[in-house]
Amino acid sequence: MKYIIVGAVAGGASTAARLRRMDEHAEIVIFEKGDYISYANCGLPYYIGEVIKERDKLFVQTAASFNERFNIDVRIKTEVTAIDPARKTISAKNQITGEVYEERYDKLVLSPGAEPLRPPLPGIASEGIFTLRNVADTDYIKAYVEKNKSGKAVVIGGGFIGLEMAENLKHVGMDVTIIEMGTQVMAPVDFPVAAMVQQHIRSKGVKLLLNTAVTGFDRTDTGIKVLLKGEEEIDADVVILSIGVRPDTRLAATAGLKLGDAKGIYVNEYLQTSDPDIYAVGDAIEFNNPITGRSMITYLAGPANKQGRICANNIVMGNVQKYNGSINTAIVKVFDMTVGTAGVASKHLLAAGIEHVVSTTHGGSHAGYYPGSQQMRIQIAFSPEGILLGAQVAGYDGADKRLDILSSIIKRGGSIYDLAEFEHAYAPPYSSAKDPVNMAGFVAENILQKRLNVFYWNEFDKIKDDDLLIDVRTEKEFNDGNISNAINIPVDELRDRLGEIAQDKNIYIYCEAGLRGYLAQRTLAQNGYRNVLNLSGGYRLWNDCVIETQLISTQNLQTAAL
Secondary structure, three states: OEEEEEOOOHHHHHHHHHHHHHOOOOEEEEEEOOOOOOEOHHHHHHHHOOOOOOHHHHEOOOHHHHHHHHOOEEEEOEEEEEEEOOOOEEEEEEOOOOOEEEEEOOEEEEOOOEEEOOOOOOOOOOOOEEEOOOHHHHHHHHHHHHOOOOOEEEEEOOOHHHHHHHHHHHHOOOEEEEEOOOOOOOOOOOHHHHHHHHHHHHHOOOEEEOOOOEEEEEEEOOEEEEEEOOEEEEEEOEEEEOOOEEEOOHHHHHOOOOEOOOOOEEOOOOOEOOOOOEEEOHHHEEEEOOOOOOEEOOOOHHHHHHHHHHHHHHHHHOOOOOOOOOOOOEEEEEOOEEEEEEEOOHHHHHHOOOOOEEEEEEEEOOOOOOOOOOEEEEEEEEOOOOEEEEEEEEEOOOHHHHHHHHHHHHHOOOEHHHHHHOOOOOOOOOOOOOOHHHHHHHHHHHHHOOOOOEEOOOOHHHOOOOOEEEEOOOHHHHHHOOOOOOEEOOHHHHHHHHHHOOOOOOEEEEOOOOHHHHHHHHHHHOOOOOOEEEEOOHHHHHHHHHHHHHHHHHHHHHHHHO
């Protein structure tokens, strides 16, 4: 048997290595149009930021080491230009010699990846404007940054890679501005989580321009002017374009392979394309989202590597293993914070017409009495039956392991009751007896069982003039900052002050994070009060969201005045 693989990074390299482990005697050839194979794509921003000091650390394998270990013919700097499915051949061009030749295959695997978006803006090809997708891009950016460490950097796009680049450029001493066309960073997460991240980004001295469109670039003798719609231009020495990627489907399309609704390469549950002898993995393929049922593409190394293993099993053993899709579990370091998501955010569930409930909680990274505990925000979305559909975590120490727990439960179709019962390893330096994941489950269970009624940070317009808004925090907390029109009745005084609260009114309660509000609600409910709601996520979440909303509104007013 002869197996040919197109693309030698995550999905392609993983497929090739697994094929060899499954079939010692097959002929295996990998074609890679770039200079390198099997490199740590996700580590590139950290090499630019000098967190990773040694360039060689980025390479998992070289062409030579891959050949030596796996007896695989690796042909770098060689681009596959065409596929003839009828003849089962590919055409390849050696980019060094210019030689064009054909190779026959029994099975073909496509792993062409994705390519960065470069919209046709005036001046976008100017010196100093970069995208980051591969090692060559990294070398160009790093060399340019080395000459401009005390200069200004503009990162266009507030996604995961954009935020990583902003942090790393700041780390080497640059003055950094992030420009994002949307109204928040990190599109996969909901606004209450993004707002917390945005506050942290601003606290690090990074300028953040949201709801802002770039219209072009002017190269001058002293640098680059980034032109903005309705706003003053920004000076930059380095510009990083991080506005997204699209699947590289050109080879598949010209070969007549089917593309799907999401414009990726169509594959069935065995990662087989519309041609039974051609499989595909990685950033270029699409599949049905396990939660929404809609076709999707995921640009993540984890799924690509897992697909490679499954693909190789199916090629050698004959479609024995199904690929069950990805729930897009992703995480990013944003300066001191860790932010991650798994499953589907509430806003995307709404867009898909999927009924759900949202709950936001706060919890400590470990026991509060043990030094160094830090708060994290967990927001979950779940069906009316309690099935966990999405989860987001923003915090510091321990945020990653909570996301992994939540992701595992979403992936296997688990429920909020699984969160409540999750048995974790507990010692004071690592967690609390009731872990933040458990607390998220407890609160969700209370909501579903009608023991807790919640309202959200953006629903204050529902509060009428004759309704009551009660802040149940301490007097000091109230005086340090409160929500307009609230009265202060601390939760510990509530039972003695019931006479101040009319039973025929709608009552809206909030505390700092939600727990004291829940206690107050239970007290009132069991004393004859029927219409009591608690603010999900508490004052802390409300404050983050309101501050960020006001900043965007102010920016829009300033733009309109220009």
